[in-house]
Amino acid sequence: MTSKVLEFERPIVELEGKIRELKLLSSGSQEMAEEIERLEEKARQLQRERFAALTPWEQVQLAKHPDRPYTLDYLAEIATEFLELRGDRAYADDPAIVAGMCRIGGRPVLTLGHQKGRNTKENLFRNFGMARPEGYRKAQRMFRMAEQFHLPLLAFIDTAGAYPGIGAEERGQSEAIATCLEVLSTLRVPTISVVIGEGGSGGALAIGLTDRILMLEHAVYSVISPRGCASILWKDPEAEQAAATQLKLTAHDVHRLGICDEVVPEAPGGAHRGLASTAANLREALQRHLGELDGLLARGTDALLAARYDKFRRIGHVERVAGA
Amino acid sequence: MAWWRRKKEALDKDSTQAKVSIPKGLWSKCESCGEITYTDELIQNLRVCPVCGHHGTMPTAERIAATLDAGTWQEHDTELRSGDPLGFFDSQHYKDRIEKAVRSSGATEAFRSGVGDIDGVPVSIGFFAFEFMGGSMGSVVGEKVTRVFERALELSRPAVVLSASGGARMQEGVLSLMQMAKTSAARARLRERGLPYISVVLHPTTGGVAASFATLGDIIFAEPKALVGFAGPRVIQQTIGQELPKGFQRAEFLLEHGIIDRIASRHELKEQIATLLRMMTGLPAKAPPPEAAEAEAASAEASPAP
Ligand SMILES: [Zn+2]
Numbered sequence: 001m002t003s004k005v006l007e008f009e010r011p012i013v014e015l016e017g018k019i020r021e022l023k024l025l026s027s028g029s030q031e032m033a034e035e036i037e038r039l040e041e042k043a044r045q046l047q048r049e050r051f052a053a054l055t056p057w058e059q060v061q062l063a064k065h066p067d068r069p070y071t072l073d074y075l076a077e078i079a080t081e082f083l084e085l086r087g088d089r090a091y092a093d094d095p096a097i098v099a100g101m102c103r104i105g106g107r108p109v110l111t112l113g114h115q116k117g118r119n120t121k122e123n124l125f126r127n128f129g130m131a132r133p134e135g136y137r138k139a140q141r142m143f144r145m146a147e148q149f150h151l152p153l154l155a156f157i158d159t160a161g162a163y164p165g166i167g168a169e170e171r172g173q174s175e176a177i178a179t180c181l182e183v184l185s186t187l188r189v190p191t192i193s194v195v196i197g198e199g200g201s202g203g204a205l206a207i208g209l210t211d212r213i214l215m216l217e218h219a220v221y222s223v224i225s226p227r228g229c230a231s232i233l234w235k236d237p238e239a240e241q242a243a244a245t246q247l248k249l250t251a252h253d254v255h256r257l258g259i260c261d262e263v264v265p266e267a268p269g270g271a272h273r274g275l276a277s278t279a280a281n282l283r284e285a286l287q288r289h290l291g292e293l294d295g296l297l298a299r300g301t302d303a304l305l306a307a308r309y310d311k312f313r314r315i316g317h318v319e320r321v322a323g324a
Numbered sequence: 325m326a327w328w329r330r331k332k333e334a335l336d337k338d339s340t341q342a343k344v345s346i347p348k349g350l351w352s353k354c355e356s357c358g359e360i361t362y363t364d365e366l367i368q369n370l371r372v373c374p375v376c377g378h379h380g381t382m383p384t385a386e387r388i389a390a391t392l393d394a395g396t397w398q399e400h401d402t403e404l405r406s407g408d409p410l411g412f413f414d415s416q417h418y419k420d421r422i423e424k425a426v427r428s429s430g431a432t433e434a435f436r437s438g439v440g441d442i443d444g445v446p447v448s449i450g451f452f453a454f455e456f457m458g459g460s461m462g463s464v465v466g467e468k469v470t471r472v473f474e475r476a477l478e479l480s481r482p483a484v485v486l487s488a489s490g491g492a493r494m495q496e497g498v499l500s501l502m503q504m505a506k507t508s509a510a511r512a513r514l515r516e517r518g519l520p521y522i523s524v525v526l527h528p529t530t531g532g533v534a535a536s537f538a539t540l541g542d543i544i545f546a547e548p549k550a551l552v553g554f555a556g557p558r559v560i561q562q563t564i565g566q567e568l569p570k571g572f573q574r575a576e577f578l579l580e581h582g583i584i585d586r587i588a589s590r591h592e593l594k595e596q597i598a599t600l601l602r603m604m605t606g607l608p609a610k611a612p613p614p615e616a617a618e619a620e621a622a623s624a625e626a627s628p629a630p
Contacts (some may be wrong), residue, residue: 162535164555164563169573172583173554174534182540185509186516201492202504202535202554209505222499223492225534228559233414233494247497248410254498257409307554312509313448313470316463317409 004066008050008058014271015043045268047269054218057241059250060226062218063197064160069279070129071098071113071156074196077279078286079104080112087138091146091171094135095209096127096163099142101151105287110146112207113156113196114140129198130163136176136206143183146191152290155193155207160225162203177206184209185308188301192286194264195219195251196271211296211308212289213259215251216278217266222249223260259315261289354378369592379527379547379590384436384453387486391594392440392449399438401471406433406464410497418495421429421457429455434489435465437472442484443598443610448476452526452533459489461533462496466503469537473510482520482601483511487538490556491531504536511537520604522597525552525575525584543600544584545593546575552561552584 005013019039025033054062063070075082079102086093099112114131115122146153162173184191184207191210198204199221213223224232229247230239254260264285267274297304347563352363356378366373370390382390388397412418412593426432434456441450450472452459461469469485476483486558492500514521523541525534527550535554538544546552553573578584588596602609 022605083369162554164560166560166564166568168570169555169560170577170581172539172581174552175539175583176536177554178504178537178539181505181508181536182515183514185505185512199498201501202532205501205504206535221498221501223497224494229494242414246410246412246414247494248497257497257499259498259502309509309513312502312506315506316466316499317407317496318463318467320403321405321409322403324553 006058006065007063007271008054012043012047012050015039015046017041035283039047041083044268051269055241055245056220056247056250057226057244059218060220060244062270063220065270065272066118068197069271069275070118070158071196073275074156074282075102075111075278075311077275078283079109080106082111085142088134088141090137092132092134094127094132094138094202095125096131096159097135097139099138104154104283108149108151109154109288110142110149110151111154111156112142114159114204114207116158116197121129124215127163129159130161131203131206132163132165132168133157133171133173133176136162136173136180139180140176140183143180143187147188149198150189152189152293153187153191153210154286155191155210156196157193157195157199157204157208157219157221159200159203160198161200163204177202181204181209185312186305190290190292190297190304191308192289194282194286195221195260199249200225202268209308209312211293211304212309214262214264214282214285214289215254215260216264216271216282217251218270219251220249222247257315352380366448372590377548377589378547381454381527383592384431384451387451388436388440390444391451391484391486391591393444394425395493396441396446397438398440399436400475401437401468402432404433404464404467406462406496409499410494410495411462412495412497421495425457429453431456433464433468433491434459434461435468435476437468439475439479439481440599443594443596445482445601445605445607446479447482447484447601448472448479449486451486452488454488454526457493459487459533460491460493460500461489462493462500463503465493466506467502469503469507469508469563473507473514473537476514476519476521477517480517480519482522484522484524484597485512485537485541486524486526487529487533488526489529489531489533489538491533501532504532506532507537508540509539515542520601522601524593524597526550528552528556530554530556539583542604543586545586545588546578546584547593547598548573548575548587548589 082102084100098115115127116129117126192212193208194214196216206290226240226244227237230243231237251263255263264281267277271278353360354367354373357376359375381613408418431453434453437450493516520542522536522543524545529552551573575587
């Protein structure tokens with residue numbers, strides 16, 4: 001049962017509540033059972049219809065739904081033997097990014113991802129999933145270790161962005177992110193990233209320059225938060241709904257723009273209303289893409305690296321004028 | 325007393341009147357110390373205030389002329405133009421914003437790429453045009469930056485990029501974000517080939533440009549007092565809710581924190597880039613200027629053979 005309900009989820013959740021009450025009161029009569037079944041079908045239909053018509057702003061709200069599963073929730077579902085590895089060996093361990101080794105379908109994998117907290121105390125510890133330079137340097141350490149031990153890399157993206165703070169700037173936030181990009185671009189093992197919630201700007205992309213980019217159905221990927229964009233271009237942070245629409249940040253938009261390779265379906269009503277089935281969909285997609293990348297790797301590491309370079313080389317929209 | 329002092333005193337006699345009567349464009353006022361200088365003289369001084377040394381905003385055309393040897397600049401990629409892949413509309417259409425920027429800046433995009441010589445060293449080079457939509461990086465800028473690196477590979481030359489940018493261009497959304505990936509991947513190829521890349525960060529460089537190729541230089545130069553950082557100062561201040569320390573994110577701060585290699589004034593930059601590139605690419609030291617060479621020869625003749 002969800003603890004926080006978004007406005008557009010409310011009619012569905014209320015109907016489900018009614019159904020639960022009826023079930024409690026139910027005397028087991030045939031009539032009542034039929035009524036419950038009818039209402040359950042109505043709830044499912046309501047959800048299907050409402051979720052088929054989500055606005056980009058509603059997608060953003062879903063992507064950062066407080067009940068949405070986070071990196072460690074997915075790892076608990078799809079991985080075995082996960083052991084967390086910590087620290088950047090230079091300054092600190094940044095709990096906003098978790099990393100470690102695990103097995104997926106028996107195969108060893110190096111994994112990492114942004115990690116948000118579920119409550120205030122956790123969020124203070126995790127810094128709301130907003131990493132500092134030491135988080136990105138820990139990530140670089142993991143990238144290199146994946147290469148050293150021939151482990152595929154799996155990155156979970158879920159952050160509002162890299163943390164904007166004094167210490168972060170003093171310790172070179174820009175360089176930390178930039179170096180992540182450079183290291184990933186030539187990493188000699190298959191790499192996959194999946195946006196599970198918020199794909200917020202450079203802090204998200206830092207672990208996302210990968211052979212495959214997957215997005216969960218209700219995840220978003222954006223150059224700037226709708227609110228940030230609204231305050232700059234609309235001069236009004238309250239225009240965030242309009243900004244969300246203009247930014248084309250939903251999983252399907254990002255797929256259409258040629259960036260996201262596959263949109264992974266979530267449980268009806270969103271991942272927070274069905275972690276197990278969402279994680280199962282994700283595991284299937286990950287294993288399929290890993291298999292494809294293995295095939296590419298079999299033709300040589302250079303083939304893998306060339307394909308990765310081409311993937312990003314092609315992204316963008318450029319027009320040409322004659323005679324310039 | 326230097327000429328600009330005299331001019332200023334003359335003006336100060338009736339300063340209010342003088343200010344009103346200053347023909348626009350003929351005189352420039354230093355935004356740091358308020359000194360008033362002949363614009364022509366200021367341009368000749370690379371827009372560095374002769375009194376306080378403040379490095380004022382430099383139009384890209386002047387920047388190109390100040391960086392490259394005369395007659396060596398060959399611009400490439402001028403056929404590339406931005407489209408409107410998202411159909412972006414805020415208070416106006418993205419297309420219209422671009423047209424306005426083209427008209428007001430005289431540039432076709434926020435980046436100019438090409439080849440030229442720096443003090444005799446051939447380079448593949450690119451210049452951000454901050455006057456074009458704040459030097460923001462959309463698909464075309466990303467493409468051009470990528471081509472600077474790819475052209476360096478093709479020609480086996482060093483790459484040099486002078487950055488001044490507010491970051492990724494919002495109007496191309498996640499496509500702009502991905503230019504960080506594309507450019508950084510191109511930069512990586514240069515490193516693998518052992519070709520040097522020198523990054524010069526100018527005022528201001530933030531966001532997606534700072535967090536990609538601009539901080540990936542083998543050597544990173546900054547101009548005095550240039551503001552360079554991932555997040556803009558206003559965003560940081562809003563996030564942490566406290567005043568930022570004096571000089572925060574400025575070149576001197578970056579040097580102290582180990583983020584850049586050197587601060588070079590506009591008068592030193594070109595020569596220092598070339599000196600390092602010669603050492604990085606195995607070229608001999610620059611021949612001394614003719615007078616120095618003559619003097620050396622003369623002293624060699626004068627001294628008795630050992
Ligand atoms: Zn001055």
